[in-house]
Amino acid sequence: RFGGTEWFGLGLTLIDALDTMWILGLKEEFEEARAWVSTELSFNRNVDVNLFESTIRILGGLLSTYHLTGDSLFLDKAKDIGSRLMPAFKTPSKIPYSDVNIGKGTAHPPRWTSDSTVAEVTSIQLEFRELTRLTQDPQYQVTTGRRSREHGGGVHQLEGKLDGLVPMFINTNSGECVCLCDYLQAVEGVKKNLLQKSSPGGLTFVGESHTDSSDHLVCFLPGTLALGAHNGLPADHMDLAKELMETCYQMYVQMETGLSPEIVHFNMHQGSIRDIDVKLADRHNLRPETVESLFYLYRFTNDQKYQQWGWEILQRHKRVAWSAAASVVQVRAQTCNGAV
Numbered sequence: 001r002f003g004g005t006e007w008f009g010l011g012l013t014l015i016d017a018l019d020t021m022w023i024l025g026l027k028e029e030f031e032e033a034r035a036w037v038s039t040e041l042s043f044n045r046n047v048d049v050n051l052f053e054s055t056i057r058i059l060g061g062l063l064s065t066y067h068l069t070g071d072s073l074f075l076d077k078a079k080d081i082g083s084r085l086m087p088a089f090k091t092p093s094k095i096p097y098s099d100v101n102i103g104k105g106t107a108h109p110p111r112w113t114s115d116s117t118v119a120e121v122t123s124i125q126l127e128f129r130e131l132t133r134l135t136q137d138p139q140y141q142v143t144t145g146r147r148s149r150e151h152g153g154g155v156h157q158l159e160g161k162l163d164g165l166v167p168m169f170i171n172t173n174s175g176e177c178v179c180l181c182d183y184l185q186a187v188e189g190v191k192k193n194l195l196q197k198s199s200p201g202g203l204t205f206v207g208e209s210h211t212d213s214s215d216h217l218v219c220f221l222p223g224t225l226a227l228g229a230h231n232g233l234p235a236d237h238m239d240l241a242k243e244l245m246e247t248c249y250q251m252y253v254q255m256e257t258g259l260s261p262e263i264v265h266f267n268m269h270q271g272s273i274r275d276i277d278v279k280l281a282d283r284h285n286l287r288p289e290t291v292e293s294l295f296y297l298y299r300f301t302n303d304q305k306y307q308q309w310g311w312e313i314l315q316r317h318k319r320v321a322w323s324a325a326a327s328v329v330q331v332r333a334q335t336c337n338g339a340v
Helices: 012-016 018-023 027-039 051-069 072-089 125-135 139-145 155-172 178-193 216-230 236-253 289-301 304-320
Strands: 048-050 099-101 106-108 195-197 204-206 213-215 263-266 326-330 335-339
Touching: 012 018, 012 027, 012 051, 018 027, 018 051, 027 072, 048 051, 051 072, 051 099, 051 125, 072 099, 072 106, 072 125, 072 139, 125 139, 178 195, 178 216, 204 216, 204 236, 213 216, 216 236, 216 289, 236 289, 236 304, 289 304
Parallel strands: none
Antiparallel strands: 048 099, 099 106, 195 204, 213 263, 326 335
């Protein structure tokens, strides 16, 4: 119904959805997408791409699809894009730049700042470590892992670090302690410094330092905690995962559209009427974190309420976002922002 832009011009959504199509048995659609990857997808292009987004969407999508299918096409493409992202790490500090021109082999900070986002640069190690394992080329793991243990923890930093540390600990199974120890320390830091309760419902949430606000992005945390607890980490992590999952669900059901805003503000004073407030015109941007966490909680607990909650969220998207897949301008109204 509405127009849009093609971010990077590299088929991000198509590549990101390859493994999902395979898992869901959409073989006809998968073969059509594979044909596009084989004949149309070229990384030899004079285009700037974001290192983080290209790693998690393109490199991660290709590696996941290779694991599911065993088709060497996807591994070859993964090696190509992985190699083209390496110039981002050619910095004096070894902390990568955020943007890479994959055709020219040059890299630079974002246009709006000279800094790199710690949450981004500490969330890309898993894909590159796996690329090293599959290709037996050490450059990817060595280059991306060189500085990861030196980054400290703040709120925005922890969002990225927690999300990546558990999969790396589980995936490597090599006896390395650094990722596990970092993860456990980060969880304890969150519990000690950032965990709060709302009023009147007593919802548990991870706020920012000295504020009562929280991003939808933080809803990755229930799934991460559940994944760790399922693989032998402290059992109370699962208890916390369930509490936070309830909060993320309430971020949806307490809105008129049934869709969560990008940022929520939790009431913490006695006498509050509702636990969650949002600023005027705060939008829903089709974020995946809540439904991803619901998937993990359902699989690990076999509690069907998490499956039902996911279904409810899907139905609300279908009811509100009637223009294909659309973000919603105001979560307290029913106005679409257009197809994305």
